[in-house]
Amino acid sequence: xxxxxxxxxxxxxxxxxAAIIIFGLQFMDQTTWxxxxxxxxxxxPPEIGSAPATFxxxxxxxxxxxxxxxLLIGLPFAITSTILKRTQRP
Amino acid sequence: MQNTNQKxxxxxxxxxxxxxxxxxxxxxxxxxxxxxxxHEWVSFVFVAPFLVHLILNWKWVISVFSRLFKKLPGExxxxxxxxxxxxIMMTLVIFSGTVVSEAALPALGxxxxxxxxxxxxxxxMANLLMLMFGIHLTxxxxxxxxxxxxxxxxxx
Numbered sequence: 001x002x003x004x005x006x007x008x009x010x011x012x013x014x015x016x017x018a019a020i021i022i023f024g025l026q027f028m029d030q031t032t033w034x035x036x037x038x039x040x041x042x043x044x045p046p047e048i049g050s051a052p053a054t055f056x057x058x059x060x061x062x063x064x065x066x067x068x069x070x071l072l073i074g075l076p077f078a079i080t081s082t083i084l085k086r087t088q089r090p
Numbered sequence: 091m092q093n094t095n096q097k098x099x100x101x102x103x104x105x106x107x108x109x110x111x112x113x114x115x116x117x118x119x120x121x122x123x124x125x126x127x128x129h130e131w132v133s134f135v136f137v138a139p140f141l142v143h144l145i146l147n148w149k150w151v152i153s154v155f156s157r158l159f160k161k162l163p164g165e166x167x168x169x170x171x172x173x174x175x176x177x178i179m180m181t182l183v184i185f186s187g188t189v190v191s192e193a194a195l196p197a198l199g200x201x202x203x204x205x206x207x208x209x210x211x212x213x214x215m216a217n218l219l220m221l222m223f224g225i226h227l228t229x230x231x232x233x234x235x236x237x238x239x240x241x242x243x244x245x246x
Binding site for chain 2 (some may be wrong): 006007010011014015017018021022025028029034037038040041042044046047048049050051052058061062064065068069072073074075076077080081084
């Protein structure tokens with residue numbers, strides 16, 4: 001009973017909410033905004049290809065990934081952390 | 091006493107699960123390094139620990155959402171809004187990523203015509219999700235470091 005209440009029920013609730021969100025999202029591609037995005041995206045080559053084949057390609061990909069991670073996760077992490085430290089100082 | 095042990099082991103499990111989610115999230119978000127095929131398969135694997143992460147925090151979700159219109163401490167309220175947005179974004183990224191799958195789904199015999207719109211949404215929203223994830227990580231950093239010191243560093 002506990003397994004159902006504590007694990008299965010929450011899982012079903014999260015999946016149900018996700019399904020409702022997905023149902024709503026499907027209408028996004030029918031908007032006029034989607035038409036514009038589709039036209040632009042159709043002329044843009046995909047950013048991701050196959051995995052690096054040579055050591056130089058690997059190093060280049062590693063460098064790009066490190067910069068991306070630093071900017072997109074590290075930077076907001078550092079900024080929020082600094083703000084929290086300053087605002088929570090006694 | 092038995093209950094305390096159970097609580098401790100659950101915290102320990104949560105810590106290792108969260109570290110696994112963090113590691114997988116980083117691997118998923120370095121597609122330049124893993125390649126498209128690796129990115130797609132790791133993304134599908136990521137969904138399972140992500141769902142378990144949500145389930146294990148169910149009590150917190152219930153306690154916070156049962157007080158939706160009541161007064162809550164600022165940090166808790168921020169967490170509530172932020173985590174909700176994060177869940178919506180994660181759903182959007184997983185959904186858009188699934189419908190633009192070029193390697194994993196075809197390998198499973200599922201062929202979907204790829205819409206450039208969803209590819210564009212997937213790329214843009216995934217970048218935004220990473221920014222949001224950085225802030226989510228900061229908000230729980232104290233819990234992570236405290237338990238990491240307790241369960242990993244002290245145990246070693």
